[in-house]
Amino acid sequence: MARLDEQQWDVEMNSTDSILSALTEQVACYRKLAKLADAQHQCVQQGQTEQLLNILKKRQEVLDRITALEQILGPVRKNWTGYRDTLDAQGKAMAEKLMAEVRSLLEEIMSADRNDTIVLQQRKIAVTRQIAATGKGQQVNRRYAASAYGGMRRSSVDIRSS
Numbered sequence: 001m002a003r004l005d006e007q008q009w010d011v012e013m014n015s016t017d018s019i020l021s022a023l024t025e026q027v028a029c030y031r032k033l034a035k036l037a038d039a040q041h042q043c044v045q046q047g048q049t050e051q052l053l054n055i056l057k058k059r060q061e062v063l064d065r066i067t068a069l070e071q072i073l074g075p076v077r078k079n080w081t082g083y084r085d086t087l088d089a090q091g092k093a094m095a096e097k098l099m100a101e102v103r104s105l106l107e108e109i110m111s112a113d114r115n116d117t118i119v120l121q122q123r124k125i126a127v128t129r130q131i132a133a134t135g136k137g138q139q140v141n142r143r144y145a146a147s148a149y150g151g152m153r154r155s156s157v158d159i160r161s162s
Contacts (some may be wrong), residue, residue, distance in 0.1 A: 019083065020091065022072045023098040029066045030105035033059060037112040044116045 036059050043052035076083045080099075084092055 019073070019076055020094060020098070022069050023095065023102075026066060026069045026073065027098050027101050027105070029062050029069070030102055030109070033062050033066075033109050034105050034112075036062065037109045041112055041116055044119050 036055055040052060040055045040059070042048075043055060084095060087095060
């Protein structure tokens with residue numbers, strides 16, 4: 001990761017509008033992710049695989065944008081206190097509000113994802129059990145057939161006329 005030299009840092013520190021704008025856009029991205037997480041949950045609950053794949057694709061697009069925003073915000077976050085101290089009271093309040101919302105949305109999204117993971121794991125276990133039960137049922141049927149019909153010998157009487 002590239003380090004910012006002092007001159008670049010001064011430019012970043014003085015461009016509070018671009019930082020606050022990036023934070024605002026990041027919050028919008030996390031809000032969109034939260035909505036997509038809700039839609040994902042519905043798809044998981046209803047077993048809608050095709051729609052789930054579409055939602056996951058959309059989530060990846062939003063995450064790509066968040067990653068791009070992190071290129072701007074990452075260096076500022078490393079020295080958040082220093083950056084915050086350069087802001088006026090209104091800027092500080094806005095920045096803190098945006099950061100708090102990012103944290104809150106992240107917690108919400110991560111919680112929803114954990115819940116969906118649990119549902120999918122439970123479904124996987126149930127399917128594995130069904131497959132095992134089907135296999136055991138087939139095995140029982142084979143054993144029954146072998147014992148019922150396998151014990152019968154073919155007649156050794158030749159019915160052909162000599």
